Amino acid sequence: xxxxxxxxxxxxxxxxxxxxxxxxxxxxxxxxxxxxxxxxxxxxxxxxxxxxxxxxxxxxxxxxxxxxxxxxxxxxxxxxxxxxxxxxxxxxxxxxxxxxxxxxxxxxxxxxxxxxxxxxxxxxxxxxxxxxxxxxxxxxxxxxxxxxxxxxxxxxxxxxxxxxxxxxxxxxxxxxxxxxxxxxxxxxxxxxxxxxxxxxxxxxxxxxxxxxxxxxxxxxxxxxxxxxxx
Amino acid sequence: xxxxxxxxxxxxxxxxxxxxxxxxxxxxxxxxxxxxxxxxxxxxxxxxxxxxxxxxxxxxxxxxxxxxxxxxxxxxxxxxxxxxxxxxxxxxxxxxxxxxxxxxxxxxxxxxxxxxxxxxxxxxxxxxxxxxxxxxxxxxxxxxxxxxxxxxxxxxxxxxxxxxxxxxxxxxxxxxxxxxxxxxxxxxxxxxxxxxxxxxxxxxxxxxxxxxxxxxxxxxxxxxxxxxxxxxxxxxxxxxxxxxxxxxxxxxxxxxxxxxxxxxxxxxxxxxxxxxx
Amino acid sequence: xxxxxxxxxxxxxxxxxxxxxxxxxxxxxxxxxxxxxxxxxxxxxxxxxxxxxxxxxxxxxxxxxxxxxxxxxxxxxxxxxxxxxxxxxxxxxxxxxxxxxxxxxxxxxxxxxxxxxxxxxxxxxxxxxxxxxxxxxxxxxxxxxxxxxxxxxxxxxxxxxxxxxxxxxxxxxxxxxxxxxxxxxxxxxxxxxxxxxxxxxxxxxxxxxxxxxxxxxxxxxxxxxxxxxxxxxxxxxxxxxx
Numbered sequence: 050x051x052x053x054x055x056x057x058x059x060x061x062x063x064x065x066x067x068x069x070x071x072x073x074x075x076x077x078x079x080x081x082x083x084x085x086x087x088x089x090x091x092x093x094x095x096x097x098x099x100x101x102x103x104x105x106x107x108x109x110x111x112x113x114x115x116x117x118x119x120x121x122x123x124x125x126x127x128x129x130x131x132x133x134x135x136x137x138x139x140x141x142x143x144x145x146x147x148x149x150x151x152x153x154x155x156x157x158x159x160x161x162x163x164x165x166x167x168x169x170x171x172x173x174x175x176x177x178x179x180x181x182x183x184x185x186x187x188x189x190x191x192x193x194x195x196x197x198x199x200x201x202x203x204x205x206x207x208x209x210x211x212x213x214x215x216x217x218x219x220x221x222x223x224x225x226x227x228x229x230x231x232x233x234x235x236x237x238x239x240x241x242x243x244x245x246x247x248x249x250x251x252x253x254x255x256x257x258x259x260x261x262x263x264x265x266x267x268x269x270x271x272x273x274x275x276x277x278x279x
Numbered sequence: 280x281x282x283x284x285x286x287x288x289x290x291x292x293x294x295x296x297x298x299x300x301x302x303x304x305x306x307x308x309x310x311x312x313x314x315x316x317x318x319x320x321x322x323x324x325x326x327x328x329x330x331x332x333x334x335x336x337x338x339x340x341x342x343x344x345x346x347x348x349x350x351x352x353x354x355x356x357x358x359x360x361x362x363x364x365x366x367x368x369x370x371x372x373x374x375x376x377x378x379x380x381x382x383x384x385x386x387x388x389x390x391x392x393x394x395x396x397x398x399x400x401x402x403x404x405x406x407x408x409x410x411x412x413x414x415x416x417x418x419x420x421x422x423x424x425x426x427x428x429x430x431x432x433x434x435x436x437x438x439x440x441x442x443x444x445x446x447x448x449x450x451x452x453x454x455x456x457x458x459x460x461x462x463x464x465x466x467x468x469x470x471x472x473x474x475x476x477x478x479x480x481x482x483x484x485x486x487x488x489x490x491x492x493x494x495x496x497x498x499x500x501x502x503x504x505x506x507x508x509x510x511x512x513x514x515x516x517x518x519x520x521x522x523x524x525x526x527x528x529x530x531x532x533x534x535x536x537x538x539x540x541x542x543x544x545x546x547x548x549x550x551x552x553x554x555x556x
Numbered sequence: 557x558x559x560x561x562x563x564x565x566x567x568x569x570x571x572x573x574x575x576x577x578x579x580x581x582x583x584x585x586x587x588x589x590x591x592x593x594x595x596x597x598x599x600x601x602x603x604x605x606x607x608x609x610x611x612x613x614x615x616x617x618x619x620x621x622x623x624x625x626x627x628x629x630x631x632x633x634x635x636x637x638x639x640x641x642x643x644x645x646x647x648x649x650x651x652x653x654x655x656x657x658x659x660x661x662x663x664x665x666x667x668x669x670x671x672x673x674x675x676x677x678x679x680x681x682x683x684x685x686x687x688x689x690x691x692x693x694x695x696x697x698x699x700x701x702x703x704x705x706x707x708x709x710x711x712x713x714x715x716x717x718x719x720x721x722x723x724x725x726x727x728x729x730x731x732x733x734x735x736x737x738x739x740x741x742x743x744x745x746x747x748x749x750x751x752x753x754x755x756x757x758x759x760x761x762x763x764x765x766x767x768x769x770x771x772x773x774x775x776x777x778x779x780x781x782x783x784x785x786x787x788x789x790x791x792x793x794x795x796x797x798x
Contacts, residue, residue, distance in 0.1 A: 131353050131354075131355050132353055132354035132355050132512060132514065133353040133354055133355075137354070138514075140514065142355050143309055143338065143340055143355065224309075224338075224340035224341075225340070225341065226338045226339060226340060227317075227322070227323070227339065229336075229338050230338075241459075241463075242314075242318075242456070242457055242459035242460045242463065243318050243459040243478075243481065243482065243483075244459055244462060244463060244466075244482045244483045244484035244485075245483050246483070246484060
C-alpha cells in the first residue's frame, strides 16, 4: 500500500487495496456470524426449552464463555490447525477459512447465550397459551424464534460486532498475510507497529463506521420489535 | 423472513470465500519470515516480480526469527527466510531444512535520542557504545522476542563483555514485540534501541530519535533462506518453494533486491555468492 | 372397515381428584361431572382452587390422586377443548395473525382461514381490528380476542377463567353475550367468576368451592333461592368464607 498518502485520501478514494482489506474483514466476520448462528441458535433454544440435570451449570458456562479472550481462541485453533496438530492435514492454517473458524468459535457462545435468554423469556410468556392450543414441540420452537426474531437479530449483530472488532484470534490463525489474510484490525495493528499512524487511523475510521452501522441496525431491529410487540 | 434473507445474503457473500480452492492445489507457498523484513517493504517490491515471472503467489507470515523457525519446524511454512545464521545452520543440521543459501545482508543501527544521555552519538564502535550505555544506565529498549534482531543484540552485549541477563537493570526494558513496536516505545521514552536500517528508514514516528552509531562491521545482518525439509513434512510444496529460492539467489532476484530503495537509499545488499556468508 | 367413533370430550368426569404441589393441597378429593348442556359456573373465594380445577379439567395439569376421564377415555388430546386464561397472552403479532395461528394449530385449511378470522372477530365484536397489533389492544379487546382465539378451535368444551374480571360494564356485557351465544350453540361452557350476578345470569349449574373442596353443587335457581349448605348460605348472603 502506498505509504505516504494521507489516511483520509485513501479512504475517500476507494483505494483497491484498502477496499480488499475491508471486504475481507466483512466477509470473514459475516461468515463467522452465520456459522455461529447455525450452531448457537438451536443450542440456545434447546437449553431454553428443555429441562435436564445440570442445566443451571450449562447456562452459567454459556454466559461465561461470552467472555472468551480472542487470543486464547486463536491459540487453541492455531494448535489444532497447525501441520503438527490434529487437523493439520486440512492445510487450513494461515488462510481466511481458519479465521472464519476461529471467529465462529469465539462468537458462538455469545449468540447461544443471548438466544437462550431471549427464547426462555418469551417461553415463560407463551407457555400456557401454546399448551392450550396444543402446539407441538417443533411448532413451539418455530413460533418462539419467529416472534423473538428482532431480539435474535440483535444477538447476531452483537456477535458480528465482536468478530469485526477483534484482532487476537485472526492475527494468530491468519498470519496477517498481505493481500490474503490481512483484515482491518490486523492491518491497524501492523501499521501502528510500523509507526504509520495516519494510515492506521484511516483504517480505524472505517472500522468504527462499520461498528456504528451495525449498532444502528441493532437499534433499528429493537425498535421494529417494540412496535410489533407492545 | 428477514433472518432468512440475511442468511442467504451472507452465504452469497461468503461462498466465494468458503469455496476457495483447497490451499494444497493452488499455486502458492507460505514463507515464514521476520517482521523486520516485512516492515521494510522489501516483499512488497520483490514478490510481485517473482509472481509475474512464475505465477507463484508467495504468502509471507511475518514473525520474530525464533517464531518463524518454529513455524517452519512445525511444517506450517514451505520456506524459511530469516536472519540468524547460527539458528539457521542448526535448523538444517537438525534435519528441518534442506540447505541454507545466503541471500543478502543489511545492517543494524543503534538508534538514540537527540539528547544522547550516554554521550555516544556519532561514534563508530558499537562495543564501547554499549558499555557506556550500561555504565551510565541510559534507557535501552530490547525487543526481547527471540527475533534475529534480538539475537544480534544479545551477541553485541556479549562482545562488549556484558552478560545482559544477569547484569541488566531498570534501565533495560524488554518489550517482547517487533521492531516497529520497539521503535515506538523508544520514541515515546527517549531511549536507545538497536534496529535494522530498513525498518528505521521506513519508520515514521521518530519523535526525538536519530541514528547514534552505525557502520561497525559487527552490525552487519546476514539473511539466509531454506526450504523446509519434505522428508520431515511431506506436504511441503518443494517445487514451488525451491523455485522461490532459486529466484532469490539468481542474478535476477539479487538485482531485484538491490533495486529496492527507500528515499533513494538501498536497504539490502545481495551477497549470495560471498564465501562464508 | 370399522368406523372410528368421533372423539368426544364430554362428559368430563373428575373422580376423587386431588392435586398437591410441594405438600400444599390445592384440590382435595374432588368428584365432579361436567356434562353437555347448560354452562357450569365455579364460584368461591380466592384460593379456593377454581383456576386449578379449570386447568386440570382442560388437561394442562395432572392430578396427584384420582382420575380424569373425558368422553369415557382418560387420554384424549385437547383438540376439542379450549381455555381462556385469566390474563390471556397475545402473540406478538396482529389480531388477525393471532387468530390465523390458532386456526392453523387447529388444522383448519389455509383457504378457509381468512373467512373464519372475519367471522370470529365479528362474533366477539372486534370486526375490522384484524390488522391491529394484538398487544396494543385494550384489556377488554384482548380478552375478547382471546375468546375468539379459543373458539377458532371449534371446541366442544370452553373453559373460561374469570373472563370479565378486568372489564368495564360495557365490555362485560358484550363478553357475557358471546358466552351465552356460544352456549346456545351447544358448546359446554365451564367458567369461574367472582361476580355472583354474572353467575346467576350465565349458569346452568353452580359449583361452590372452598379451600380445595366442592361445598355444594346445584342449579342456579336452587343455589341462590334455597342453598343447602351453611357455607353456601353465608356466601350468597355476601359473607366472606375463610
